[in-house]
Amino acid sequence: MKEVSNSYIYTFGYSKDECSLSHLEMRSFFGKETDDNILKSTISIDPSRSPFIRERIEVVYEGETLQEIISQVAQINMLGRSFKVIFSKINDRDESTAIAYKERREIERVIGWEIEGKADVHQPDHTFGMATLNGRWYFGHYQKNEAIWQKHVKKPREYSTALSSKIARTIVNIGIPHDTKGVRAIDPCCGIGTVLVEAHSMGINIEGRDINPLVAVGARENMEYFGFQGRVTLGAIADVTEKYDVAIIDLPYNLYTHITRDEQDDIIKQTRRISQKAIIITIEDMDDLVKGAGFQIVDRGVTLKGNFKREILVCQ
Numbered sequence: 001m002k003e004v005s006n007s008y009i010y011t012f013g014y015s016k017d018e019c020s021l022s023h024l025e026m027r028s029f030f031g032k033e034t035d036d037n038i039l040k041s042t043i044s045i046d047p048s049r050s051p052f053i054r055e056r057i058e059v060v061y062e063g064e065t066l067q068e069i070i071s072q073v074a075q076i077n078m079l080g081r082s083f084k085v086i087f088s089k090i091n092d093r094d095e096s097t098a099i100a101y102k103e104r105r106e107i108e109r110v111i112g113w114e115i116e117g118k119a120d121v122h123q124p125d126h127t128f129g130m131a132t133l134n135g136r137w138y139f140g141h142y143q144k145n146e147a148i149w150q151k152h153v154k155k156p157r158e159y160s161t162a163l164s165s166k167i168a169r170t171i172v173n174i175g176i177p178h179d180t181k182g183v184r185a186i187d188p189c190c191g192i193g194t195v196l197v198e199a200h201s202m203g204i205n206i207e208g209r210d211i212n213p214l215v216a217v218g219a220r221e222n223m224e225y226f227g228f229q230g231r232v233t234l235g236a237i238a239d240v241t242e243k244y245d246v247a248i249i250d251l252p253y254n255l256y257t258h259i260t261r262d263e264q265d266d267i268i269k270q271t272r273r274i275s276q277k278a279i280i281i282t283i284e285d286m287d288d289l290v291k292g293a294g295f296q297i298v299d300r301g302v303t304l305k306g307n308f309k310r311e312i313l314v315c316q
Contacts, residue, residue, distance in 0.1 A: 008044060009057040009131045009138050011090040012037045017304040022052040024301030024312060025170050028177040036092040038133055047145040049173055049202055051166045055088060057129035060140040066107065069130070069137045070114055078117025084124035085112045086142055088131040099132070111139070152197050156225050157218035159192045163250055163281070167303050167310075169198040172206075174301075174314060175246045175279040180204045185246040186275065188237040189267070193219030195248050200228035206248075208232040209240065237270040247275035251282045261289075269293045278315040283308075290315055 012034075014022040026033040029050070030041045047053040061072040087104040099107075111130065112119045129142030149169040163171070172195060176183050180203060187195045190208035196219060199206040207230065208223075210216045219232050249271055252259045268286065271278050272293040280290065290297055295315035303310045 007040055007042050007059045009059060009088075009129075009133060009140075010039050010041065010045070010047065011054045011088055011131070012039070012052050013054045013090075014052045018052070020301040021167065021170055021303045021312065024299060024314075025050060025052060025173050027299060028174045028314070038088075038090050038092055038131065040133055040138075043178075045177075047143055048148050049169075050145070051147075051149055051169055054090070054145055055086075055129065056143045057088070057131055057138060058141040058143070059138050062136055062138045064136060066137055069139050070110065073111055073139060074114045076115045076117070078115065078126070080117070081125040082118040082120035082123075083112070083115060083126045083128060084119065084121050085115075085128045085130065088129060091132045092134065093132065148201055149198060152194075152201065152226060155192065155194075155197075155222045157192045157222050159215070159218070162191050163194050164305075165194060165198060168194040169202075170303075171195065171248060171279055171281065171312060172199045172202065172204065174312065175248050175277065176204055183245045184243075185248065186240070186244045187248045187250075188240060188271070188274075189249055189252060190219050190232065191215055191250065193222045193232065195250070196223055196230060196232070197226055197228060200230055201226070206230065207244075209235060209237065211236050237267055237274070240270070240274050242274065244275045245277065247271045247278045249278060249280050251280055251286065265289045265292070268295070276316065278313075280313040280315055281310050282313070283310055286311075286313070 023033040029045050030043055047056040061069055063069050085108040087108050127142040129140060131138050149165045152165045176185060185204060185206040187206060188209040190196055190210050192215060193208055196206055196208045208219050213234055216232055216234050223230055251264060268289050272295055290313060297313050298316050299314040301312045
């Protein structure tokens with residue numbers, strides 16, 4: 001099959017507490033959000049980048065009816081390769097028009113019968129996906145999320161207030177949703193390097209920095225543990241002289257760190273000096289400091305862990 005897709009179907013999964021953060025990531029990736037857990041876009045995102053994207057279908061055929069799909073897939077010749085068809089259970093249908101499990105399996109069988117090739121539900125050479133959205137049927141190449149971030153949960157060095165791998169990966173996506181290869185990023189308050197690990201795992205050029213020498217050593221150790229190499233320097237953000245496209249700052253706060261509001265203000269101002277864009281994570285209202293530094297808050301969301309709330313500000 002040589003068809004080139006100009007659209008993709010994505011499905012999502014997240015908890016109630018993760019809704020704000022996942023929607024912020026959606027808006028960063030696609031410029032829009034959905035409450036139906038399924039979205040169509042012309043933007044290509046590897047589903048394994050996101051903790052919330054479950055699967056992606058690169059659309060090859062679409063139609064108003066299932067029969068239109070059946071007639072189109074008859075063109076497919078696998079040339080000796082095996083295949084599998086997966087009908088996504090996630091859609092925007094209400095209960096009265098929902099497609100039940102048995103019906104989905106039957107549709108998979110009918111579609112598979114039309115494709116010239118060997119069906120293999122266990123170890124196929126290629127997987128096709130199907131979905132329904134807005135009353136239309138879609139069929140194409142299927143890609144499942146590999147949940148790469150879960151491999152980074154257990155680290156040699158841990159820090160009780162550090163961002164989780166899941167949240168850190170999402171924040172990197174919010175800060176650098178596209179054109180990851182050409183971006184220069186920095187985490188100037190990097191802690192034990194959770195953001196650095198997630199960014200490097202996606203091939204993003206990011207540097208770390210921290211004022212605490214023991215923490216900086218921990219960040220290097222964590223990165224090396226997962227096979228990543230990157231620059232982690234010691235010192236205050238005020239000493240940074242280079243310029244970056246994006247800065248990601250998990251802002252130090254009084255709850256766990258002896259830092260004044262004036263010092264927080266200075267960090268934000270220094271961030272504006274070195275970077276065109278910033279993702280600022282804070283437990284306090286920092287809107288006045290962010291705007292005073294010359295940033296504009298273009299989007300925002302929250303992440304919750306029990307009663308502990310962090311706000312994520314997208315600043316330009």
